[in-house]
Amino acid sequence: xxxxxxxxxxxxxxxxxxxxxxVAAYVAVMGKKTVVIDIDPQGxxxxxxxxxxxxxxxxxxxxxxxxxxxxEVILHTGVPxxxxxxxxxxxxxxxxxxxxxxxxxxxxxxxxxxxxxxxDYIFIDCxxxxxxxxxNALTAADSVLIPIQGEFFALEGxxxxxxxxxxxxxxTNKTLDIEGVILTMFDPRSNIVVSVAEExxxxxxxxxxxxxxxxxxxxxxxPSYGLPVLQYEPRSNGALAYKxxxxxxxxxxxxxxxxxxxxxxxxxxxAPAKNDKT
Numbered sequence: 001x002x003x004x005x006x007x008x009x010x011x012x013x014x015x016x017x018x019x020x021x022x023v024a025a026y027v028a029v030m031g032k033k034t035v036v037i038d039i040d041p042q043g044x045x046x047x048x049x050x051x052x053x054x055x056x057x058x059x060x061x062x063x064x065x066x067x068x069x070x071x072e073v074i075l076h077t078g079v080p081x082x083x084x085x086x087x088x089x090x091x092x093x094x095x096x097x098x099x100x101x102x103x104x105x106x107x108x109x110x111x112x113x114x115x116x117x118x119x120d121y122i123f124i125d126c127x128x129x130x131x132x133x134x135x136n137a138l139t140a141a142d143s144v145l146i147p148i149q150g151e152f153f154a155l156e157g158x159x160x161x162x163x164x165x166x167x168x169x170x171x172t173n174k175t176l177d178i179e180g181v182i183l184t185m186f187d188p189r190s191n192i193v194v195s196v197a198e199e200x201x202x203x204x205x206x207x208x209x210x211x212x213x214x215x216x217x218x219x220x221x222x223p224s225y226g227l228p229v230l231q232y233e234p235r236s237n238g239a240l241a242y243k244x245x246x247x248x249x250x251x252x253x254x255x256x257x258x259x260x261x262x263x264x265x266x267x268x269x270x271a272p273a274k275n276d277k278t
Contacts, residue, residue, distance in 0.1 A: 001117070002117070002120050004124065004141045005142065005143050005179055006140070006143070006144045006145070007020040007125050008134060009128065009147055009157075010130045010157060011154060012128035013149065014148060015219075016126070017045050017048060018223070021049060021125075021223070022219075022229055022242040022246075023145075023246050024082060024123045024228075025228035025229075025230050026242055026243050026245075026247075027120075028082035028265075029080060029230065030247075031257055031258040032121055033081055033119050034081060034082050034083070034119060034122075034123065035084065036082070036085070037085040037123070037125070037137075038060060038085065039087060039126060039133050040126065041091040042087075043089070045084075045087070047226065048226065049077045051075060051084065059085075059090055059091065060085050060086065060087045061094055063112075064111065064136075065094055065098075070112050071114075071115075094133065098132050098136075106136075106139055106172065108140045109139050113140075120255075130161065138168045138172075138173060138176060142176070144165060146161065146180070146181045148184065151193070154196060165178070178207055179207075179252075183208065183213065197212070209245055209249075211248050218236035218237075219236075221233075225268075225270070227268060227270065230265070
């Protein structure tokens, strides 16, 4: 039975989508059948994996609003073992359209439950907000992974996210767990970054991943080529950090994995624009 993990933080620019793309890519090439679900109307995860958003005929919107089955929307990516449920601008109006739905917080959960029989890991990239789309993701998830940038404002917004998680646990998903906290854009030379890291560790203890993701230009460049960093520049500091982070994630889940990343997985190739089935 697969595990559903939501990447969530209502503050933008904290490395949420970058973390989702790269953890999913490494987990996939380490031997785990993986699918990412882009539930952000901006569709950055979709374009970051080489999918042409403007060419999509079906997306996560089709699943949430038009009742299309998830398996009919899934596309293959250029990463062996990694699939995607893509998103585009169609999703922008979905929150309003979901309001009159019966049990509107459970729409995503009902739509993707069967994917747990097919995939080892299902990662959901949430929008940078705490609206109905994020609530759907947290309701569907087994756990939530929180990327946090080392700056003061990241801490300021954290209480809102924790309150939302608390409400979700109370009303729609009693078993939701905090998978962990990822410290991103980490620069040990900065006093404020170190201070924020210490404060986050006080709040979350062992939930904070020991691997910290550094600021790295290759992580910034990779999405513009439609590639995860493991295919764009696998020897960069950013790639090595996400590789170690993914290993730590799997170890925490007591999940055996292949530490050797194959040459085939590292081959640079953008994802196809269309599903192989179409």
